[in-house]
Amino acid sequence: MRAVPDRIAFAVEAMAPRPGTRVLEIGCGGGVAVALVRERIGPDGTVVGIDRSAIQVDRARRRNPGDGVELRVARFPDIPGDDSFDLIFAIDVPAFRTGDPAVASAAAPLLRPGGELWVFDEPPPGTATGPVSMRISALLSEAGFAIVDMVERGRTVGVLAAPIASVEEG
Ligand SMILES: C[S@@+](CC[C@H](N)C(=O)[O-])C[C@H]1O[C@@H](n2cnc3c(N)ncnc32)[C@H](O)[C@@H]1O
Numbered sequence: 001m002r003a004v005p006d007r008i009a010f011a012v013e014a015m016a017p018r019p020g021t022r023v024l025e026i027g028c029g030g031g032v033a034v035a036l037v038r039e040r041i042g043p044d045g046t047v048v049g050i051d052r053s054a055i056q057v058d059r060a061r062r063r064n065p066g067d068g069v070e071l072r073v074a075r076f077p078d079i080p081g082d083d084s085f086d087l088i089f090a091i092d093v094p095a096f097r098t099g100d101p102a103v104a105s106a107a108a109p110l111l112r113p114g115g116e117l118w119v120f121d122e123p124p125p126g127t128a129t130g131p132v133s134m135r136i137s138a139l140l141s142e143a144g145f146a147i148v149d150m151v152e153r154g155r156t157v158g159v160l161a162a163p164i165a166s167v168e169e170g
Contacts, residue, residue, distance in 0.1 A: 004032055007156040011091050011120045012036040014151045014158050020044035021086035024110065026076045026103075027051055027093035031060025038069055048085070050074040077106030085110055089118040096121065096136065104143035108163040115166070117145060120158040133157045 012033055017023050019042040028034050028049030037047045046068055051057050052075040060071045072079075076095065088107050090096055095103040096119045107117050119140065123132045129152055136159040137147045145161035152158070 004036065006154060007120065007122065008033050008036065008091060010151075010153045010156050011089070011118070011158060012040065014160075015087060015089060015116075015118050017041050017045070017087055022084070022112075023047045024079075024083075024085045024088045025049045026088065026090040026107075027095070028060050028071065029056050031056075031063040031071065033089075033091060034060060034064050034069060034071070038064065041068070043068060046070065048072070048083075050076060050079060052076075077103060079110070081109070083110060084112045085115060086112050087116050087118070089120070091120040092122060093119075096139065099139070101139055101143035104140050104145065108144055111163060111166070113166060115162070116148070117161045118158055119161070120156055122155045122157065129155065129157050133159060 017037050017040045021041050023037050023041060025033055028051050031049055034047050034049040048070045049060055050072045054073045057071050057073045119136050121132050121136060123129050133150050140159060140161040144164055146164045147159060148162050149160040
């Protein structure tokens with residue numbers, strides 16, 4: 001099997017998806033994280049990976065044959081509104097780099113009670129990681145999330161968030 005990039009291994013380690021859960025990856029690319037998540041959630045879990053690129057979804061399908069994985073060509077937030085997830089995540093996806101919170105806002109109604117949103121990104125070469133975590137946190141706050149945790153390893157930054165309503169209830 002091809003080597004797993006550190007940033008993806010770190011992201012999956014940080015998220016620690018639980019066995020039996022239903023997980024959505026936005027912008028799954030070639031499906032490397034999908035494969036790692038699948039190992040962790042086991043046969044009772046499902047990981048759904050979406051990407052706007054049919055070429056990437058085709059790669060992800062070849063990497064992840066079999067049960068417990070659904071890979072779709074879709075541009076988030078174009079996903080059935082009646083679906084729901086315990087964990088939604090995105091790694092290095094441009095839609096979470098803009099100042100527009102619409103994409104992040106669309107994730108909130110798809111989360112089950114207690115559900116989590118993780119967003120990972122890296123700074124451009126030669127620049128610091130601090131502004132990246134601040135930018136992601138500001139975007140998620142504006143989108144109606146509470147920031148629960150921030151993690152960092154090497155050049156990769158991750159922000160864990162939960163819908164404000166669920167944090168207040170819990
Ligand atoms: C830089 S790649 C990262 C791929 C993978 N997450 C990784 O870390 O290797 C960004 C991916 O996000 C996809 N993408 C960007 N915006 C998207 C959206 N709104 N919905 C679904 N996929 C999107 C792109 O097609 C691309 O495959």
